[in-house]
Amino acid sequence: MKSRKIFALLLVSGTVLSTTFSFYGYQIMKSPNILVGLEDRIFIIHEGENFDQIRDTLYRYNFINDIVSFSFMSKLLNYDVSVKPGRYRLKSDMNNMxxxxxxxxxxQEPTKITFNNVRLKYELAEKITPTISIEPEDFLDALLSFENSNERNLDSFTSMTIFIPNTYQVYWTISAEALIDRMVIEYDKFWTKKRQAKADSLDMSKTEISTLASIVQAEASKIPEGKVIAGLYINRLNRGMPLQADPTLVYAWGDFGLKRVLTVHTEIDSPYNTYKYKGLPPGPINLPEIWALDAVLN
Known part of the structure; x- marks a missing residue:
C-alpha cells in the first residue's frame, strides 16, 4: 500500500515537472521575446563580432526581453558558433526561434545607396558608403585597382563614368569590389542598344558622351535646357571649335565656389581648359545624371 502511494506521488510529481518543463520549453521557443509590443527595427552585426557581444547588444537596446531564454535557444540552434555579419530586420513580437x-x-534586409551632385572621387566615396559596411578609403582603393586593371579601358580620368546617379539596393555587407562590379552591371543596363546606336550616330564613345553630359549638366539650370546646350557643344565639336565651357575651367581650378569666370581663369594650363584646348576634356567634370546623358544622345 505504501509503495503504491510512493509510486502515485512520483507519477504526479513527474507529470508536474514534465508539464512545467514543456511549458517553459514552449516559452523559450514560441513565446514573443523580440521587440515585444514595439515596432520592427534594423539590427546590424559587424564583421568580427561574437555571440556574446551580439546578445548583450540585443539586450542593452531592448531588442530582447529574456536574455536567458535567448542564450539557451541560441546554443541549442548552434547560433553561438555560427554568427554572420549583416543588416537584419527583426520584427515585432518574434519568438526566439x-x-x-x-x-x-x-x-539580410537590403539597404539603399544614393549618390548625386558628385564631382570628385572622394565625394563619391563619402556619398556611396554611409549605409553599407565599406569605409570610404576601402572604396577608393578598390576604384584604383579597377582603374589599374584596365578591365573596361577606363583610366583615372574616366573610371567615374560607370557610376550613374540613382538609388540602388544592395546588401550592407557588400564588398568594395562587388559594389564596383554592381555599378558596371547598372552601367551596362543603361547602355541599351538604342542608346549605343545614338552614340554611334554622333561618332562618340560612351565616355565621351558622359564627359559632354557632365558639362551640359553643369551648364543647364533646368532639364529642358539640356538638349539645347548639348546641341551647341556638339556643333562646336563637329566644327573643330573650342568648347569654351566655363564649368570646365571651374573644375580645372578646383574652386567650386567660383561664380564668375574671368580672363585670368582661361590661362590655366590644364587639359580641362576648353578655352585653350579643342575637343573634350579627358573625363567628366561631375557624375552626369540620366537626363543629361539622354540630352546629349537626343
Missing part, C-alpha cells in the same frame, strides 16, 4: 533562424541564415 524565429529571430535566431533569421540571424543564423544570413538573410
Amino acid at each position: 524565429e529571430a535566431i533562424r533569421l540571424l543564423r541564415s544570413g538573410n
Whole structure:
C-alpha cells in the first residue's frame, strides 16, 4: 500500500515537472521575446563580432526581453558558433526561434545607396558608403585597382563614368569590389542598344558622351535646357571649335565656389581648359545624371 502511494506521488510529481518543463520549453521557443509590443527595427552585426557581444547588444537596446531564454535557444540552434555579419530586420513580437533562424541564415534586409551632385572621387566615396559596411578609403582603393586593371579601358580620368546617379539596393555587407562590379552591371543596363546606336550616330564613345553630359549638366539650370546646350557643344565639336565651357575651367581650378569666370581663369594650363584646348576634356567634370546623358544622345 505504501509503495503504491510512493509510486502515485512520483507519477504526479513527474507529470508536474514534465508539464512545467514543456511549458517553459514552449516559452523559450514560441513565446514573443523580440521587440515585444514595439515596432520592427534594423539590427546590424559587424564583421568580427561574437555571440556574446551580439546578445548583450540585443539586450542593452531592448531588442530582447529574456536574455536567458535567448542564450539557451541560441546554443541549442548552434547560433553561438555560427554568427554572420549583416543588416537584419527583426520584427515585432518574434519568438526566439524565429529571430535566431533569421540571424543564423544570413538573410539580410537590403539597404539603399544614393549618390548625386558628385564631382570628385572622394565625394563619391563619402556619398556611396554611409549605409553599407565599406569605409570610404576601402572604396577608393578598390576604384584604383579597377582603374589599374584596365578591365573596361577606363583610366583615372574616366573610371567615374560607370557610376550613374540613382538609388540602388544592395546588401550592407557588400564588398568594395562587388559594389564596383554592381555599378558596371547598372552601367551596362543603361547602355541599351538604342542608346549605343545614338552614340554611334554622333561618332562618340560612351565616355565621351558622359564627359559632354557632365558639362551640359553643369551648364543647364533646368532639364529642358539640356538638349539645347548639348546641341551647341556638339556643333562646336563637329566644327573643330573650342568648347569654351566655363564649368570646365571651374573644375580645372578646383574652386567650386567660383561664380564668375574671368580672363585670368582661361590661362590655366590644364587639359580641362576648353578655352585653350579643342575637343573634350579627358573625363567628366561631375557624375552626369540620366537626363543629361539622354540630352546629349537626343
